[in-house]
Amino acid sequence: MEDGEEDVMWRPSSYGGVFQCDPCDHVFKVMLIGDSCVGKTCLLTRFKDGAFLSASFISTVGIDFRVRAEGEGNKVVTVDGSKVKLQIWDTAGQERFRSVTHAYYRDAHALLLLYDVMNKNSYDNTRAWLGEVHEYAQDDVVIMLIGNKCDVNGDRVVRREDGERLAREYNVAFMETSAKTGLNVDLAFLAVARQLKARKSTNPIERKFNVLITCDKRPGQKDALVT
Numbered sequence: 653m654e655d656g657e658e659d660v661m662w663r664p665s666s667y668g669g670v671f672q673c674d675p676c677d678h679v680f681k682v683m684l685i686g687d688s689c690v691g692k693t694c695l696l697t698r699f700k701d702g703a704f705l706s707a708s709f710i711s712t713v714g715i716d717f718r719v720r721a722e723g724e725g726n727k728v729v730t731v732d733g734s735k736v737k738l739q740i741w742d743t744a745g746q747e748r749f750r751s752v753t754h755a756y757y758r759d760a761h762a763l764l765l766l767y768d769v770m771n772k773n774s775y776d777n778t779r780a781w782l783g784e785v786h787e788y789a790q791d792d793v794v795i796m797l798i799g800n801k802c803d804v805n806g807d808r809v810v811r812r813e814d815g816e817r818l819a820r821e822y823n824v825a826f827m828e829t830s831a832k833t834g835l836n837v838d839l840a841f842l843a844v845a846r847q848l849k850a851r852k853s854t855n856p857i858e859r860k861f862n863v864l865i866t867c868d869k870r871p872g873q874k875d876a877l878v879t
């Protein structure tokens with residue numbers, strides 16, 4: 653969609669059968685990337701449906717665009733009074749699907765790069781992922797590094813400080829999330845939506861993304877409700 657073009661989401665009216673449109677002020681494409689099994693699909697499902705897929709789960713194949721029929725598709729969030737629609741694309745972490753996902757990078761407005769705090773390899777591999785992002789994505793793409801599964805206690809092998817350090821090094825935003833408990837999930841997507849909207853602002857202060865999101869919650873703290 654071009655800038656200035658109005659996006660429309662269709663919803664059934666209370667009269668049934670007749671449709672009315674619900675305009676969104678902004679539409680952005682967001683991609684979830686990262687190694688296999690870091691929790692991309694679970695993060696998306698938690699954000700969209702408020703549910704957690706705990707059972708064994710089939711790996712994503714290629715690209716899964718979670719835009720479905722009316723009512724269950726794109727997630728619309730409200731940012732400072734504006735309606736922002738996030739079109740979220742879940743990608744496969746497996747190496748063999750990489751060439752497929754690369755093709756989609758260029759259109760992405762934001763990339764959420766996940767690693768699993770229980771899996772050091774997935775953390776180490778984020779450097780390679782960031783290399784691919786710089787190669788294939790737009791220069792001004794919004795990037796957030798996410799340490800997922802922060803609900804685990806004894807099994808954690810990647811410290812929060814390690815995530816923060818890497819985010820500083822690459823000048824990207826950072827948050828720890830849990831798709832299982834929902835901790836910081838809404839907050840992460842909302843922060844990205846806010847930043848995407850701010851990018852359209854002419855005010856350079858608004859356009860700058862905080863490298864570290866300081867308002868996120870730590871495991872054990874109560875989650876903030878974000879609307």
Ligand SMILES: Nc1nc2c(ncn2[C@@H]2O[C@H](COP(=O)(O)OP(=O)(O)OP(=O)(O)O)[C@@H](O)[C@H]2O)c(=O)[nH]1
Nearest residue numbers: 688689690691692693694711712745801830831832
């Ligand atoms: N404890 C815990 N487990 C999680 C969390 N998020 C995901 N999982 C588990 O991690 C496994 C992998 O989750 P997926 O969402 O399928 O991972 P993925 O990154 O989409 O994997 P691919 O589709 O192969 O790229 C599943 O067994 C989930 O139940 C979390 O926040 N905490």
